[in-house]
Amino acid sequence: MADTQSRTEPSAQAPSGISRRRLIGTAGATGVALGAVGAGAGYAVASSNSPEQHAALTTLGADTVMFHGKHQPGITTPMQARGHLIAFDLAAGAGRKEATALLRRWSATAERLMAGEPLSSDDTDVARDAGPSSLTITFGFGHSFFSRTGLEKQRPSALDPLPDFFSDHLDKARSNGDLWVQIGANDSLVAFHALRAIQKDTGAAAKVRWQMNGLNRSPGATSHPMTARNLMGQIDGTNNPKPSESDFDKRIYVPASGSSASSPAWMANGSYAVVRRIRMLLDDWEKLSSKAQEDVIGRKKSTGAPLTGGKETTEPDLEKTDANGDLVIPINAHARISRPDQNGGAAMLRRPFSFHDGFDQDGVPDAGLLFVCWQADPLRGFVPVQRKLDRGDALSQFVRHESSGLYAVPGGAEKGGYVGQALLEG
Ligand SMILES: C=CC1=C(C)c2cc3[nH]c(cc4nc(cc5[nH]c(cc1n2)c(C)c5CCC(=O)O)C(CCC(=O)O)=C4C)c(C)c3C=C
Ligand SMILES: [Fe+2]
Numbered sequence: 001m002a003d004t005q006s007r008t009e010p011s012a013q014a015p016s017g018i019s020r021r022r023l024i025g026t027a028g029a030t031g032v033a034l035g036a037v038g039a040g041a042g043y044a045v046a047s048s049n050s051p052e053q054h055a056a057l058t059t060l061g062a063d064t065v066m067f068h069g070k071h072q073p074g075i076t077t078p079m080q081a082r083g084h085l086i087a088f089d090l091a092a093g094a095g096r097k098e099a100t101a102l103l104r105r106w107s108a109t110a111e112r113l114m115a116g117e118p119l120s121s122d123d124t125d126v127a128r129d130a131g132p133s134s135l136t137i138t139f140g141f142g143h144s145f146f147s148r149t150g151l152e153k154q155r156p157s158a159l160d161p162l163p164d165f166f167s168d169h170l171d172k173a174r175s176n177g178d179l180w181v182q183i184g185a186n187d188s189l190v191a192f193h194a195l196r197a198i199q200k201d202t203g204a205a206a207k208v209r210w211q212m213n214g215l216n217r218s219p220g221a222t223s224h225p226m227t228a229r230n231l232m233g234q235i236d237g238t239n240n241p242k243p244s245e246s247d248f249d250k251r252i253y254v255p256a257s258g259s260s261a262s263s264p265a266w267m268a269n270g271s272y273a274v275v276r277r278i279r280m281l282l283d284d285w286e287k288l289s290s291k292a293q294e295d296v297i298g299r300k301k302s303t304g305a306p307l308t309g310g311k312e313t314t315e316p317d318l319e320k321t322d323a324n325g326d327l328v329i330p331i332n333a334h335a336r337i338s339r340p341d342q343n344g345g346a347a348m349l350r351r352p353f354s355f356h357d358g359f360d361q362d363g364v365p366d367a368g369l370l371f372v373c374w375q376a377d378p379l380r381g382f383v384p385v386q387r388k389l390d391r392g393d394a395l396s397q398f399v400r401h402e403s404s405g406l407y408a409v410p411g412g413a414e415k416g417g418y419v420g421q422a423l424l425e426g
Helices: 029-047 094-115 143-148 188-201 248-252 290-297 382-390
Strands: 019-020 063-067 083-089 136-141 178-185 206-215 271-280 352-358 367-374 399-409
Touching: 083 143, 083 188, 083 367, 094 136, 094 178, 178 188, 178 271, 248 367, 271 290, 367 399
Parallel strands: none
Antiparallel strands: 019 063, 083 178, 083 206, 136 178, 136 399, 206 352, 271 367, 271 399, 352 367
């Protein structure tokens, strides 16, 4: 696992922004050991509803991500096992006043739930007994939000609609939206509880436009922390930008100092999320041999190492040829074509969820990737790379982009404040 901030299991690393409220087991033990002890204790708690038999939460349940901070949570937070993406449109007649009140309500709900507190009224009890389980709730504004609220002058040019791509098969009803919320947690009930609370908070102000459910590997499922696999079985996320790298903030976040060419000052410390529902054509993919699958990406399926050798984190040798003089990493391999150095430095932080929405009547899986990527400017991140992939990398024939969204995700809320305050009160 290369990107510890965004991919490593929280119980192993406890990256910044995550605290352990109630730890069991031996402090300082490895993530694996903590996970193992925690899992056992969690089962014991779950098997007894007696209030007299209090036991500490598992580490997984106790892991907490801070709501307040410079950046919103859910960007560099390690990927969670369960996710919900949901977009809303403001209701007819709702404008800036209603949107401001909604962002206040949403922020208050996110702060409570991420701290493991129940809602202040009418809690449904769905997450009762569970800790916050690394819950994150992240809020963004779509292009249409600004005309709906009379804030057109504040709309970042970075939110200009994404170009059409040749291979797009987009469903408009499941694309875009005035407001976007990303929910992630390592417990499905905690995630659903948050989803329902966020939806109920809208009251008469907004209506659901679309909603998608995602999944990832559960922390502790592997013998050591690893980069996640996707539903094609590939290790996916290896070469993500790392928060420890000196240019990470510049690539992923709008500068803190104020406005940039494509972002107004209210977006300081914010980021732009590109969201694509990408169907995997698994019946076709699974017919390929392992060798052919590896050539599509340019990396070994088992370890994620480049085909030119080494381990997952080894730099690929893009010039290396085999005995026949052919490139070892094919010219159209996905991981070759999407590299920043092949795209004028374009970089993004990929933080997806997998999805599986059943099978059609012919048994074809409706499954793939809820591709979410983060960048300081989509024109210097997603767009140039997708333009290149769209011309036909080796992966393109096995995937289909079915929906799309682009959202301005402001910086984190201050204590006592709410997300989007600088925009809505500016
Ligand atoms: C426009 C951006 C990208 C889309 C869309 C995309 C879809 C997509 N990717 C995989 C699987 C893998 N991608 C990998 C690397 C990789 N992918 C992108 C961009 C998009 N992918 C980038 C920028 C990179 C990193 C390139 C580099 O710097 O080396 C890999 C290799 C491992 C890794 O680094 O993560 C895999 C595997 C799927 C299945 C998919 C759509 C469903
Ligand atoms: Fe990719």
